[in-house]
Amino acid sequence: MSNDNILLKVEDLKKHFPITQGIIFMKQIGSVKAVDGISFDIKRGETLGLVGESGCGKSTTGRVILQLHRATSGKVFFTAADHQEHELTSLKGESLRRMRRKMQMIFQDPYASLNPRMTVGDIIGEPLVIHGVARGKEVQERVEELLKVVGLNSLFANRYPHEFSGGQRQRIGVARALALNPEFIVCDEPISALDVSIQAQVVNLLEDLQAQFNLTYLFIAHDLSMVRHISSRVAVMYLGIIVELASRDELYGNPLHPYAQALLSAVPVPDPLVEEKRQRIILQGDVPSPVNPPSGCRFHTRCPIAQSICSEARPEWREATAGGEHWVACHLVQ
Amino acid sequence: MPALLEVKGLRTQFQTREGLVYAVNGVTYQLEEGETLGIVGESGCGKTVNVLSLLRLIPEPPGKIAGGQALFQGKDLLKMSSDEIRHVRGAQIAMVFQDPMTSLNPVLTIGRQLTEALELHLGMNKEQSRQRSIELLEMVGIPKAGDRLNDYPHQFSGGMRQRVMISMALSCAPQVLIADEPTTALDVTIQAQIVELVKRLRDELGMAIIWITHDLGVIAGLAKRVIVMYAGFIIEEAPVKELYGDPRHPYTLGLLGSLPRLDETLHRRLVSIEGLPPDLLGLPPGCPFAPRCVYAMDRCHKENPPLESVSPGHWKACWVDTRREKTQ
Numbered sequence: 001m002s003n004d005n006i007l008l009k010v011e012d013l014k015k016h017f018p019i020t021q022g023i024i025f026m027k028q029i030g031s032v033k034a035v036d037g038i039s040f041d042i043k044r045g046e047t048l049g050l051v052g053e054s055g056c057g058k059s060t061t062g063r064v065i066l067q068l069h070r071a072t073s074g075k076v077f078f079t080a081a082d083h084q085e086h087e088l089t090s091l092k093g094e095s096l097r098r099m100r101r102k103m104q105m106i107f108q109d110p111y112a113s114l115n116p117r118m119t120v121g122d123i124i125g126e127p128l129v130i131h132g133v134a135r136g137k138e139v140q141e142r143v144e145e146l147l148k149v150v151g152l153n154s155l156f157a158n159r160y161p162h163e164f165s166g167g168q169r170q171r172i173g174v175a176r177a178l179a180l181n182p183e184f185i186v187c188d189e190p191i192s193a194l195d196v197s198i199q200a201q202v203v204n205l206l207e208d209l210q211a212q213f214n215l216t217y218l219f220i221a222h223d224l225s226m227v228r229h230i231s232s233r234v235a236v237m238y239l240g241i242i243v244e245l246a247s248r249d250e251l252y253g254n255p256l257h258p259y260a261q262a263l264l265s266a267v268p269v270p271d272p273l274v275e276e277k278r279q280r281i282i283l284q285g286d287v288p289s290p291v292n293p294p295s296g297c298r299f300h301t302r303c304p305i306a307q308s309i310c311s312e313a314r315p316e317w318r319e320a321t322a323g324g325e326h327w328v329a330c331h332l333v334q
Numbered sequence: 335m336p337a338l339l340e341v342k343g344l345r346t347q348f349q350t351r352e353g354l355v356y357a358v359n360g361v362t363y364q365l366e367e368g369e370t371l372g373i374v375g376e377s378g379c380g381k382t383v384n385v386l387s388l389l390r391l392i393p394e395p396p397g398k399i400a401g402g403q404a405l406f407q408g409k410d411l412l413k414m415s416s417d418e419i420r421h422v423r424g425a426q427i428a429m430v431f432q433d434p435m436t437s438l439n440p441v442l443t444i445g446r447q448l449t450e451a452l453e454l455h456l457g458m459n460k461e462q463s464r465q466r467s468i469e470l471l472e473m474v475g476i477p478k479a480g481d482r483l484n485d486y487p488h489q490f491s492g493g494m495r496q497r498v499m500i501s502m503a504l505s506c507a508p509q510v511l512i513a514d515e516p517t518t519a520l521d522v523t524i525q526a527q528i529v530e531l532v533k534r535l536r537d538e539l540g541m542a543i544i545w546i547t548h549d550l551g552v553i554a555g556l557a558k559r560v561i562v563m564y565a566g567f568i569i570e571e572a573p574v575k576e577l578y579g580d581p582r583h584p585y586t587l588g589l590l591g592s593l594p595r596l597d598e599t600l601h602r603r604l605v606s607i608e609g610l611p612p613d614l615l616g617l618p619p620g621c622p623f624a625p626r627c628v629y630a631m632d633r634c635h636k637e638n639p640p641l642e643s644v645s646p647g648h649w650k651a652c653w654v655d656t657r658r659e660k661t662q
């Protein structure tokens with residue numbers, strides 16, 4: 001496969017948040033290892049789903065890629081459509097700001113992510129003004145066009161966010177993300193705050209836009225059924241590391257990591273006939289603290305098949321089948 | 335034999351500055367002894383207000399139970415004095431709330447919160463209630479229960495707090511357990527733990543459960559019968575297999591179609607229900623779902639359809655025969 005196809009390449013990315021003590025002479029007494037060494041790539045035009053339980057570092061991963069948090073270590077290579085490769089973690093100031101046009105974010109909470117004192121037109125138009133790509137009447141025209149693209153009435157530009165429902169607000173958030181014609185969008189739980197019947201509307205919109213503008217998504221979610229629906233490949237995170245990554249059908253059909261297996265078996269299927277026959281793997285206990293993650297394999301404290309090696313050595317991130325593009329981090333998977 | 339709980343024509347309204355909000359608009363259903371009933375619907379459909387009304391937990395004012403009956407073992411909960419209802423609440427009908435982070439008192443130990451109900455309802459003394467609390471915590475799978483009685487809620491994780499809530503609800507061996515979205519705030523692996531726990535306790539203790547949720551997946555594996563609510567009305571009621579296998583109301587059809595499935599193999603476009611749920615400030619004269627319904631005809635906008643039987647145990651409120659429409 002040619003390198004051309006890779007939009008984003010992440011290498012051994014880490015983000016540790018310091019825990020400090022004291023007020024004036026703040027002393028670091030530890031760190032939350034939110035993301036602790038992950039590597040993967042995202043192909044142009046695909047949707048990579050990132051799943052995991054709360055606190056596993058999936059949102060932090062999205063934010064570190066976009067440089068909203070600066071990485072503790074590791075590299076993020078972004079290859080734009082003009083074939084120029086940029087290493088994002090080393091960019092600063094104006095050069096980073098230029099790159100931001102190409103990568104945008106859709107946030108989880110449509111109530112908190114829109115400024116209540118700005119009109120919808122100002123919210124969607126703000127990126128255009130900041131990046132100087134349009135001014136005056138052009139901004140207004142572009143805003144109207146974007147509102148139509150996301151399925152809202154172009155007359156809504158003068159209204160305020162509180163006048164809209166959750167689903168409509170999320171569409172406004174999508175329009176804002178699209179304003180600068182980005183190539184890559186991080187969707188951070190874009191539907192989890194919405195009602196079931198509205199979720200489908202937003203997911204269908206995201207799929208349509210992807211086809212229309214050739215977008216690449218990193219789709220972060222905890223809803224495994226929705227991730228299966230929208231993604232082409234899926235990565236499973238646990239306590240700051242990716243434990244498995246494979247194409248959608250491979251991951252859901254043949255999960256190898258015991259955590260991925262347990263996670264999938266925990267998801268209820270809306271069909272009583274299927275539910276009757278299903279055997280669940282019930283994990284014991286809760287996710288350990290990312291301040292002092294377990295030694296060796298981080299999952300060994302809850303793993304149903306753990307052996308002594310699992311608490312001793314950190315499993316290597318390796319391809320399970322040669323050339324099969326099915327990656328896993330587990331000692332016990334052959 | 336009469337049903338354990340029989341709700342007839344329950345209506346609840348709230349007076350707000352904008353006007354009267356019609357939250358629950360005449361719901362009628364029964365709960366048999368030992369049965370698990372699922373109530374499904376989106377936010378604002380009245381599923382929570384419906385059960386809060388039964389327990390008289392609606393703040394009055396602004397809320398008002400405008401009509402109906404709720405017969406529990408032959409006695410109307412809605413007409414009881416506050417003293418009488420206090421003896422039912424917690425002792426015979428118990429409730430588990432959605433958010434385990436906010437429904438426990440942060441300044442009291444878990445032990446104090448557990449023993450309170452035991453002393454109040456069952457008249458136990460300190461030592462007895464302490465012993466019973468330890469048993470209850472062990473029953474819901476909390477390790478080292480004796481030590482943890484002196485812990486405060488913030489020392490427990492979300493899943494553990496929900497276990498404490500369940501042990502509290504079950505402390506007086508209620509005949510009915512009402513669970514209002516008990517797993518919504520939890521991760522899926524923890525949700526699976528809680529669902530398994532409730533199933534086990536149900537089989538051991540034989541209580542009836544009303545499980546309120548917006549998640550059609552959870553209810554599929556848990557309930558025997560399911561009620562679907564929309565805009566304060568019951569729009570469909572059926573045994574669980576029939577509801578998923580042969581849904582009749584267009585809203586139920588849409589809801590099931592809008593769910594991606596974990597076991598789905600073909601990529602299909604999700605069915606989306608266009609539009610928004612109605613504003614409950616003023617109800618349209620016709621079917622509340624008509625403005626979003628793909629099958630809607632003239633009559634739907636004028637008359638609200640009553641709940642009619644389509645087969646034994648299966649009811650729907652719709653003028654359209656969706657089965658015939660689909661095949662055409």
